[in-house]
Amino acid sequence: MRPEEGSAVGEYVKLLNQKKREWAETLEDRKTVLDHSIKLTYELLIKGLRSGAYKNIVILTGAGISVSAGIPDFRSPECGIYSKLKEYNLPQPEDVFTLDYFKQHPEAFYRFSKEFNKASGYEATPTHYFIRLLQEKNLLRINMTQNIDNLEEKAGINADLFCQAHGSYNAAHCCKCDKIMDLDAFKQHVNEGTIYRCSDEVCLGPVKPTVVFFGEQLNPDFDIKLPLVHSADLLLVIGTSLAVQPFNLLPFLVDEQTHSVLINLESTKKASGGSIHDFESGDANLFIQGKCDDVIRQIIADCGWEAEFEKILPEVHKKRGASRQEAEGLGAGKAQDQ
Ligand SMILES: [Zn+2]
Numbered sequence: 461m462r463p464e465e466g467s468a469v470g471e472y473v474k475l476l477n478q479k480k481r482e483w484a485e486t487l488e489d490r491k492t493v494l495d496h497s498i499k500l501t502y503e504l505l506i507k508g509l510r511s512g513a514y515k516n517i518v519i520l521t522g523a524g525i526s527v528s529a530g531i532p533d534f535r536s537p538e539c540g541i542y543s544k545l546k547e548y549n550l551p552q553p554e555d556v557f558t559l560d561y562f563k564q565h566p567e568a569f570y571r572f573s574k575e576f577n578k579a580s581g582y583e584a585t586p587t588h589y590f591i592r593l594l595q596e597k598n599l600l601r602i603n604m605t606q607n608i609d610n611l612e613e614k615a616g617i618n619a620d621l622f623c624q625a626h627g628s629y630n631a632a633h634c635c636k637c638d639k640i641m642d643l644d645a646f647k648q649h650v651n652e653g654t655i656y657r658c659s660d661e662v663c664l665g666p667v668k669p670t671v672v673f674f675g676e677q678l679n680p681d682f683d684i685k686l687p688l689v690h691s692a693d694l695l696l697v698i699g700t701s702l703a704v705q706p707f708n709l710l711p712f713l714v715d716e717q718t719h720s721v722l723i724n725l726e727s728t729k730k731a732s733g734g735s736i737h738d739f740e741s742g743d744a745n746l747f748i749q750g751k752c753d754d755v756i757r758q759i760i761a762d763c764g765w766e767a768e769f770e771k772i773l774p775e776v777h778k779k780r781g782a783s784r785q786e787a788e789g790l791g792a793g794k795a796q797d798q
Contacts, residue, residue, distance in 0.1 A: 545568050631669065
């Protein structure tokens with residue numbers, strides 16, 4: 461609808477011209493950012509995020525983004541959970557996540573679940589809320605995660621915009637006949653330290669959550685969402701050294717020219733021996749070393765997104781952010797494990 465004649469028109473034209481200038485700048489930024497002959501730098505990444513040049517951001521995440529929530533990186537032998545499983549005399553610690561062992565001795569995994577789920581009251585981290593912010597801005601294509609802690613959902617990321625490749629504690633089934641079983645009953649058994657068994661009296665197989673065990677097929681959702689990774693114009697890999705297959709092959713799904721950024725305490729080189737995506741060389745790659753939340757907060761500040769971020773961030777992080785800054789000001793900042 462056209463505006464009425466009179467002074468309102470002048471205002472309207474002024475607004476329109478301003479918008480046109482903004483759009484032209486955005487277009488220019490998009491051209492610069494996506495000119496693949498230019499080496500990707502942190503400054504260019506920020507320019508691309510700020511200007512909206514990246515429109516299909518794909519994010520791959522791992523345990524490193526949940527560490528600050530207090531959730532243990534359970535694949536790491538140092539996380540403390542394995543030491544609590546000593547009484548079960550596991551042939552190898554990893555056996556707790558193998559189906560054959562579970563069918564015979566489900567007790568160890570139930571104990572693991574009890575320890576792991578102590579974390580269920582934890583809040584998603586600032587890094588999770590950054591992913592949510594990209595969702596609000598319509599820039600998030602997909603977040604593929606190796607984590608089973610469900611913090612994506614807690615941060616308000618839509619179910620169709622994330623994929624828990626290694627499953628979750630969101631559903632439970634019999635490990636022998638696949639019968640769907642009651643999730644709350646499973647959780648209750650875990651808490652009480654008893655084994656929940658299939659309701660089929662002939663089967664009586666132990667019930668397991670949809671957490672993916674070694675050798676099991678990944679979450680079927682993974683295959684469905686995999687093609688979305690290919691459409692990335694920016695790949696952000698956060699809080700993972702990409703040590704676990706087949707998840708660590710995902711960066712190879714994007715074009716070589718696609719800007720690919722690793723935000724992690726350590727390079728993937730160390731973990732892979734050079735057999736996976738190298739973020740430290742090549743014009744389209746960038747490695748930003750540091751704690752996920754710190755790097756993400758810096759990116760948000762440099763993009764000028766702090767006000768929007770604060771709006772979706774829960775109170776607990778605002779306080780924690782403040783006290784952390786105080787602690788660091790006193791030189792009490794302590795390095796944390798990835
Ligand atoms: Zn069964």
